[in-house]
Amino acid sequence: MEPFNSAFGKNVSLVHPAYFIISGFVGLPNMKYYYVFLFFVCIVSVLGNVAVMAVICLDQNLRTPKYVAVFNLAFVDLLGSCALIPKVLDIFLFNHYYVPYNDCLTFLFFCYTCLSMQALNLVALCYDRLMAIMFPLHYHVKVTHKIMFSMITFFWLFVITCTLIAVGLLTRLSFCGSVVINSYFCDHGLMFELACNDNFPSIIISFLSPILILWLPMVFILSSYICIAFALFKVAVVKERVKALKTCTGHLSLVAIYFIPILITFTIGAEIHPNARIINLSLTSVIPPMLNPIVYVLYTQEIRLSIKRILKFTQRDKVMAK
Known part of the structure; x- marks a missing residue:
């Protein structure tokens, strides 16, 4: 602690609260229906993603x-x-608004890590589509298991490092005033704003992280699809052009599901009621994980054929067992 504090030119006595109070949905009318919706979203998300992985x-x-x-x-x-979702339901459905300090930091870590990794994973999928259309003859050289594993491993390490830095900086803050977080989870920005000592390092990380984890991936994806569009315009046969474009529909759908709500929130966020903004942010967090497996099943022929083969083998095994 001393080296860290001395790096800022002074020694401080940190004040960590016993808990934070999450108050995002408190007082909103008819929220019980929203909690039922969140429970449904959680079930669909778990079943859908487990099914895709299986x-x-x-x-x-x-x-x-x-x-x-x-x-x-x-x-x-x-x-x-x-x-x-289970933690959100526990907080608001069972009135457990008081979240212990360490639990809140852990909650923040997992939420931010997963939300950030979703964006970077879309970059990996975009790279796959870019190489498949721009360099079809060299696709198996440019997109290998080693390259994909390396890319995903780097993204995981990068996201975890950024999130750990953000959480670590929060532990250097003193909270000697309000501990009420007006959000649906332990929101990093709202937490460091409650600090009563110098929170400038947290402000810097809150400024840099969205650029590195959100906006740069979005720029890369948009730039990639501009290149893909130019490449497809050069294809003389319309049938081949449409066929190549269909291979991108699943990924484009995932990109739209993830980025469009975020862009809307950041664009009109200051103009809407704080309660509406909290609801919109929560939907932005929970809807993409539910829709992603559905999109891949609907738009990816390989997965549909694979499901049919698995079901066919299962039925055949049942018949043979009888």
């Missing part, structure tokens, strides 16, 4: 670099849903 594990035809990224996205969505 199909990829069971079908050897899906042991490709692309589906390494799809599997990781399903895992992140599963982890994020299990980390966020």
